[in-house]
Amino acid sequence: MFSEAGPIFSVRVCRDRDTHRSLGYAYVNFYQQDDADRFNNVFVKNLGRDMNDEKLIELFGKYGPTVSVKVMKDDNGKSCGFGFVCFERHEDAQRAVNEMNRKELNGRLIYVGRAQKKPLQLGPSLRPLPDSPKKSYFGLFLTILLENCYSKV
Secondary structure, eight states: GGGGSEEEEEEEEEOTTTTTEEEEEEEEEEESSSHHHHEEEEEEEEEOOOOOOOHHHHHHHHGSSEEEEEEEEEETOOOEEEEEEEEESHHHHHHHHHHHHOEEEEEEEEEEEOOOOOOOOOOOSSSSSSSOOOOEEEEEEOOOOOHHOTTTT
């Protein structure tokens, strides 16, 4: 699914420290910034503690088909106040950002923007070998419902 945007450098599935179960999101790192820009992941913050995945789908589903929707939760299952919506099409993501950013939701102004991409800070095991050409790698935080997609990983 992600390789359609361009060559992938690495993928890191985020897991619970104790149970090693997927947390429902991952980091996908591309070789080129342009490839990372093709993805349609939207970051939403200042959500209420009662927000859940279903409510976020209800809010953003009207802008177009989504690949995944994820509200980040604390250990008690309550919203941490932010989440991610990954749209199938860039145009839908852009329209959602334009129409939903700074909209009032239950007495709170929510922030909606494109998920931030930044150069990947490579750990020792991922750094290029000393004799290899230096490259920049660009990361993109993507939410995917990994429990459903890769339950056997």
